[in-house]
Amino acid sequence: xxxxxxHASSVIDPKLMAQVVKGDHQAFSQLYDQSSALxxxxxxxxxxxxxxxxxxxQDIYLEIWRKVARYDVGRGTPMAWLVTLTRSRAxxxxxxxxxxxxxxVDSTEPSLDHLPDQSPNPFEIQAxxxxxxxxxxxxxxxxxxxxxxxxxxxxxxxxxTDIAARLNQPVGTIKTRIKLGxxxxxxxxxxxxxxGEAR
Amino acid sequence: MIHEExxxxxxxxxxxxxxxxxxxxxxxxxxSGCPSCHAALKEYQAVAALLPYGLAPxxxxxxxxxxxxxxxxPANPEAAKxxxxxxxxxxxxxxxxxxxxxxxxxxPSNAARFVLAFAxxxxxxxxxxxxxxxxxxxxxxxxxxxxxxxxxQRESAKMASLQREIKEKEAALAxxxxxxxxxxxxxxxxxxxxxxxxxxxDDAQAQLAQLEKHGAAFRRVRAQQDEIAxxxxxxxxKVVSLSGSDLAKGAGGLLLYDPDTKKAWLYAFNLPPLPGGxxxxxxxxxxxxxxxxxxxxDTGQKGRLLIKHLPDFSRINQFAVSLEPAGGRPQPTGxxxxxxxx
Numbered sequence: 001x002x003x004x005x006x007h008a009s010s011v012i013d014p015k016l017m018a019q020v021v022k023g024d025h026q027a028f029s030q031l032y033d034q035s036s037a038l039x040x041x042x043x044x045x046x047x048x049x050x051x052x053x054x055x056x057x058q059d060i061y062l063e064i065w066r067k068v069a070r071y072d073v074g075r076g077t078p079m080a081w082l083v084t085l086t087r088s089r090a091x092x093x094x095x096x097x098x099x100x101x102x103x104x105v106d107s108t109e110p111s112l113d114h115l116p117d118q119s120p121n122p123f124e125i126q127a128x129x130x131x132x133x134x135x136x137x138x139x140x141x142x143x144x145x146x147x148x149x150x151x152x153x154x155x156x157x158x159x160x161t162d163i164a165a166r167l168n169q170p171v172g173t174i175k176t177r178i179k180l181g182x183x184x185x186x187x188x189x190x191x192x193x194x195x196g197e198a199r
Numbered sequence: 200m201i202h203e204e205x206x207x208x209x210x211x212x213x214x215x216x217x218x219x220x221x222x223x224x225x226x227x228x229x230x231s232g233c234p235s236c237h238a239a240l241k242e243y244q245a246v247a248a249l250l251p252y253g254l255a256p257x258x259x260x261x262x263x264x265x266x267x268x269x270x271x272x273p274a275n276p277e278a279a280k281x282x283x284x285x286x287x288x289x290x291x292x293x294x295x296x297x298x299x300x301x302x303x304x305x306x307p308s309n310a311a312r313f314v315l316a317f318a319x320x321x322x323x324x325x326x327x328x329x330x331x332x333x334x335x336x337x338x339x340x341x342x343x344x345x346x347x348x349x350x351x352q353r354e355s356a357k358m359a360s361l362q363r364e365i366k367e368k369e370a371a372l373a374x375x376x377x378x379x380x381x382x383x384x385x386x387x388x389x390x391x392x393x394x395x396x397x398x399x400x401d402d403a404q405a406q407l408a409q410l411e412k413h414g415a416a417f418r419r420v421r422a423q424q425d426e427i428a429x430x431x432x433x434x435x436x437k438v439v440s441l442s443g444s445d446l447a448k449g450a451g452g453l454l455l456y457d458p459d460t461k462k463a464w465l466y467a468f469n470l471p472p473l474p475g476g477x478x479x480x481x482x483x484x485x486x487x488x489x490x491x492x493x494x495x496x497d498t499g500q501k502g503r504l505l506i507k508h509l510p511d512f513s514r515i516n517q518f519a520v521s522l523e524p525a526g527g528r529p530q531p532t533g534x535x536x537x538x539x540x541x
Binding site for chain 2: 025029032033037057079132134149153174185
């Protein structure tokens with residue numbers, strides 16, 4: 001593996017996951033280097049709190065090390081698996097938190113400000129940079145209403161009924177927006193082979 | 200929900216937007232093994248997993264990696280406890296990806312490591328004992344080794360002897376094979392001879408049959424001759440001479456007949472060879488001709504005919520031979536070749 005892709009999250013080798021399962025410390029360290037930035041970004045986006053996001057990441061990596069969470073090569077790329085795992089755990093935390101604190105205290109309105117910064121980033125590797133550009137472009141080309149519905153579902157764990165209530169729109173409209181948005185993303189990202197499954 | 204509704208639900212499920220009841224129904228549908236929904240879900244989940252790439256990247260805290268690396272030690276169970284909370288997203292169908300924590304999986308435990316260490320000590324101790332025992336038994340083993348070598352040499356000699364025997368047997372077997380091949384060749388020749396002899400036998404049988412046929416003919420001729428001799432011995436026998444007509448001028452015949460026994464015997468000679476489908480017929484004539492029989496001349500153009508019963512012989516005054524169609528006719532239809540009066 002060359003140095004340009006050594007830290008790219010989008011090109012994590014399934015063999016690396018196998019080495020981690022075998023207890024290879026170096027492989028585990030490399031997995032962290034390749035994936036932690038994206039997973040932390042995701043956790044922070046969902047939880048809105050750096051400490052909590054860091055805590056979540058710690059839990060997830062320890063689960064992987066202790067083989068509590070196991071990667072299955074038949075379910076997609078390693079990074080897709082890690083993203084799905086992180087989102088799932090973060091949404092769990094979000095819901096647990098919402099059940100303890102009154103709603104609206106730290107609720108976040110859908111923001112359009114988190115589109116990727118196109119300026120050079122020291123944590124970004126070329127392979128990831130291209131993927132970020134592709135995903136950013138695909139999201140930017142979505143109608144705002146569709147992107148908003150997708151983000152509320154994905155980052156805030158809201159069901160289409162919750163989103164409809166939040167946006168004061170009919171449920172059918174929200175479902176249509178999500179479906180249209182996902183279909184457009186799927187078509188736009190069909191060529192992103194580095195992630196393996198979006199084809 | 201019907202299949203089309205499940206298909207519609209795939210993108211919603213992938214992004215986590217389904218209600219709990221719909222999600223459970225969809226997961227049940229997936230568990231039923233619907234291949235198209237599985238394939239579609241795989242695609243949409245891959246798309247959903249790309250969404251975080253649309254976020255502005257934020258590096259994790261600097262000390263997080265060191266903290267995680269340190270927390271991997273089993274002496275720090277706090278993190279393991281924290282991560283044991285069940286996940287509700289994206290649903291039961293994905294639970295194989297995120298199974299709950301199990302304390303039995305944090306292997307090796309202290310107890311297990313103790314057991315392993317004890318087992319290791321046992322192995323080392325056992326190996327040492329075996330080594331010491333072998334050292335003590337070395338002279339005895341040397342003697343035993345010599346005995347074994349002697350036995351091996353004996354067995355080698357036996358083996359060489361056996362190999363010689365095998366070679367001799369092989370040579371004998373080869374000779375037997377050659378002998379067998381020679382015998383096979385002889386049997387083949389005998390078989391050919393037998394076939395030739397069988398063919399000769401067939402010929403001989405055919406000749407015998409021919410001879411028997413000739414013998415029968417001879418016996419018939421002999422019987423006729425006996426009849427003729429008997430006829431000639433009759434004192435009442437009469438003789439009629441037949442002469443050839445214009446059609447057979449060189450031909451002639453002799454007819455003997457006995458009025459008492461009504462027997463007659465015709466002997467004809469120099470008759471022309473019969474055309475195909477024709478026969479000679481003898482007529483006894485009084486007022487009109489009466490057939491006395493048909494005959495065929497032999498290769499010497501000699502014809503013989505024995506008539507055992509001629510009616511009204513006393514009134515016959517002429518005999519004639521005509522050429523008739525095969526089988527004869529009730530009345531003469533062909534030309535007269537021989538004729539003679541009493």
